[in-house]
Amino acid sequence: MTVTQQAPRRRGIVTSRGQALGVLVATGAAIVGLVLLVVVYVGIGTRTLQASADGTGGPCLQAYAADEAGADVRYLVAPPQSVCSWDVDGARQEVVVASAPAGLAATGALLAGGGVLAAAALLVVPRLRR
Secondary structure, X not given: OOOXXXXXXXXXXXXXXXXXXXXXXXXXXXXXXXXXXXXHHHHHHHHHHHHHHHOOXXXXXXXXXXXXXXXXXXXXXXOOEEEEEEEEOOEEEEEEEEEOOHHHHHXXXXXXXXXXXXXXXXXHHHHHHO
């Protein structure tokens, strides 16, 4: 009597080459999206600091650099820009110091979010089917 043993099944996360390729593409899209977002927002911060340092940002950034009361700089996510605001004769005024194309930031967010969701779906859905 011969006993045949069945080889133990490997239960890995990725079960096929197609799934592995899909996860690779989705992960790549997420990384490209994150890099785009970093470039957009670091660029805005850098241009704001540069305008403040070399005095080209106007009276608002000069007031902000001098720590005058009521002068502040804030960074917006959508649309991607930095805005300087200060009080002039009792009236609040705002100036956009630096901005980036909203489409570029939206593309980065879409690639990052979509890539993460696609990779997660490709890894989780086959396990749920078992």
